[in-house]
Amino acid sequence: MNIKLYACLGSGNCFKAWIVLRQLDKPFEFQLIDVLAGEQKSAAFLEINPLGVVPYMVTETGEGIGESNAMLWYLAEGTHLMPKKPEDRAKALQWMFFEQSKLEPFISPARFFTTIVPELGRERGADIAQWCENAKPGLARLDAHLKESEFMLASGYSLADISLFGYTHVIDEAGIAFQPYPNIARWKSSVEATPGFRPLSEMSPQLEAAA
Template structure:
């Protein structure tokens, strides 16, 4: 049984949730209200001293940070895993790409532009820059996906999940996806994979953390 501490909505939180669901692994999801400060409360910091979500706790009590890192132990031994050393290195290569070229731009543009627009007022120039850099990263991904059904080889796997987390909500960051037909087709294929659940399923599965900021 895994325990996933996460906020319903962010792509980084969705990645381990989706992998666990698609593999049918036992999971309890604890919803952490980041905007209310729960990820900085002492009770949560006792679990993850650096704060922030997601946090994945394994059956033996080991805590893991890093949304892409979580996919490796979850996927181990399943058909989602790259099958040889080169494929695993390529998977890591794309996961690093996602964290450098996609997530840092799509995530804040979506957060300030759609999820909490009141906090985005006065940051229009920053949001425009995030969108431009996000689109530049998506152009590189588009080139890779042309002529490919999945990120690596012939089989859907953890690399697709890592990339999908934020790419499938790029339109919510007000990034025009019309120039990226290969990405749009790939998103549709991911959504048709066995056991797929949408981002909205996170809220339906969550148990509240029930912890006020600053509480013990």
């Protein structure tokens, strides 16, 4: 049985799971879930993932895994994307928790209402401004870290880069400029140059069907 990835288009969290599958050249089935139409809360999808969110992944052995960063951990196991030293694995986790607590909760909704559904965002101007403000300390910390290192870990490109890249590479779509964060901008180019990289705009079930 192939891995099955349940995902919606345009999502940074779904992109993380998708790009790791593509960069590791793993065969998988892409099941589109239309979040804008509420499909993630349908009875059929709640049977698969009772939390009613995407991404969600079903492994080759039929185990269901939620949380994009947990998917990265599962998929990177035993590959060049998983750091070898225990200290580096712990640092990867440290940054992946940072991503989910200091960046994603702010960049994701700001981008959703600015770029994905701007018609709903017109009523949310104050919220969007606050989310952008809340993301800045995390972005400043990330930028300072990347001043010292080409990738998140000194050992090289890893699952931690993919995790952080998911939303950080589209801060402009949330209304946050890259200009105050030159090291993030430089790192973004380094990640985009890694083997097998494909942009978020190409994530689609059609691409997998054609592969």
